Amino acid sequence: MYPSRFRYEAPRSLNEAIALLHGGGDDAKVLAGGQSLVPLMKLRFASPGLVVDINNVPGLDYIRADQDGTFRVGALCRHAHLEHSDLLRAAQPTMAAAAPLIADPIVRNRGTLVGSLCHADPQGDWASVVLSLGGSVVAQGPAGKRSIPIAEFVTGPFENTLEPDEIAIEAVIPPAQGTRSGGYLKLERRVGDFATVGVAVSIETTGEVVTKAGIALTGVGGSTIGATQAAAALTGQPLTAQSIEEAAELAAQAARPRTDHRGSAEYKRHMVKTFVQRILEGRQHAEAERAA
Numbered sequence: 001m002y003p004s005r006f007r008y009e010a011p012r013s014l015n016e017a018i019a020l021l022h023g024g025g026d027d028a029k030v031l032a033g034g035q036s037l038v039p040l041m042k043l044r045f046a047s048p049g050l051v052v053d054i055n056n057v058p059g060l061d062y063i064r065a066d067q068d069g070t071f072r073v074g075a076l077c078r079h080a081h082l083e084h085s086d087l088l089r090a091a092q093p094t095m096a097a098a099a100p101l102i103a104d105p106i107v108r109n110r111g112t113l114v115g116s117l118c119h120a121d122p123q124g125d126w127a128s129v130v131l132s133l134g135g136s137v138v139a140q141g142p143a144g145k146r147s148i149p150i151a152e153f154v155t156g157p158f159e160n161t162l163e164p165d166e167i168a169i170e171a172v173i174p175p176a177q178g179t180r181s182g183g184y185l186k187l188e189r190r191v192g193d194f195a196t197v198g199v200a201v202s203i204e205t206t207g208e209v210v211t212k213a214g215i216a217l218t219g220v221g222g223s224t225i226g227a228t229q230a231a232a233a234l235t236g237q238p239l240t241a242q243s244i245e246e247a248a249e250l251a252a253q254a255a256r257p258r259t260d261h262r263g264s265a266e267y268k269r270h271m272v273k274t275f276v277q278r279i280l281e282g283r284q285h286a287e288a289e290r291a292a
């Protein structure tokens with residue numbers, strides 16, 4: 001199917017893009033990688049009157065670490081850029097684990113992390129990863145910039161808190177206070193598919209003690225789920241078989257899966273528990289090897 005008729009603009013600056021969005025009101029949409037918006041338009045699930053393509057806006061294609069360790073991903077940074085980034089591999093283990101699991105190489109060459117956060121698909125992998133890391137989105141509109149924690153940014157399936165004339169210019173991951181570790185595991189029916197179940201775990205340790213933890217779930221509810229009680233069960237103590245079991249069980253309880261063609265609710269819940277255990281036990285083994 002062809003999309004409905006729309007006006008297309010490709011501004012060359014952020015201010016111009018924001019002005020166009022401001023003029024377009026609720027009828028305008030930003031186009032980044034187009035890997036979610038274009039299919040929606042072709043199916044006529046979305047019919048914006050104005051599409052503002054930001055691909056010609058300079059200076060948005062970056063992965064950067066500030067001196068204090070704050071990590072920034074610009075709005076035009078593609079999934080593939082993240083997948084092949086040495087900086088990401090060195091500083092952000094949970095993100096590095098997720099990057100090669102997003103879709104397929106063709107989608108990864110165009111799609112963006114920030115676009116994925118804005119799209120807010122409950123089966124989108126990046127929202128869980130960024131939520132587990134306590135990240136945020138920086139939005140810029142006519143009134144200037146504001147920072148929105150990801151937990152407040154994604155408000156429901158395909159819903160975010162951006163104003164119609166705001167552009168998400170970057171995703172921000174706060175600096176780690178201790179040593180950061182973690183992972184992302186995804187159950188998919190075949191390579192390149194959306195998650196049947198996805199689990200992001202990010203922890204920070206000082207010595208042996210877990211000082212901060214985040215666990216978030218993909219595809220097992222109406223939107224990305226932050227398993228806050230599960231994460232709390234890990235903090236303030238070293239990782240033990242008991243704390244891992246407790247966190248995994250609490251994460252499974254936080255999931256709200258539905259039985260569908262991908263599997264039963266019970267199976268998906270079981271996979272959440274298994275993935276939390278696998279990620280944390282893998283990390284525990286790595287620690288033991290380092291200490292030996």
Ligand SMILES: Cc1cc2nc3c(=O)[nH]c(=O)nc-3n(C[C@H](O)[C@H](O)[C@H](O)COP(=O)(O)OP(=O)(O)OC[C@H]3O[C@@H](n4cnc5c(N)ncnc54)[C@H](O)[C@@H]3O)c2cc1C
Nearest residue numbers: 030032033034035036037103111112115116118124125168
């Ligand atoms: C075949 C296929 C398989 C896929 N598999 C997966 C998968 O396994 N896991 C996964 O997570 N995703 C998957 N995706 C989605 C893909 O990751 C998209 O790239 C991503 O969801 C959206 O990023 P984008 O840059 O393409 O955004 P676009 O398609 O350009 O935009 C998506 C939405 O976000 C808005 N938007 C985008 N950028 C901004 C911005 N900077 N500011 C304000 N609004 C913005 C747009 O207006 C639109 O509403 C798949 C897509 C396809 C086509």
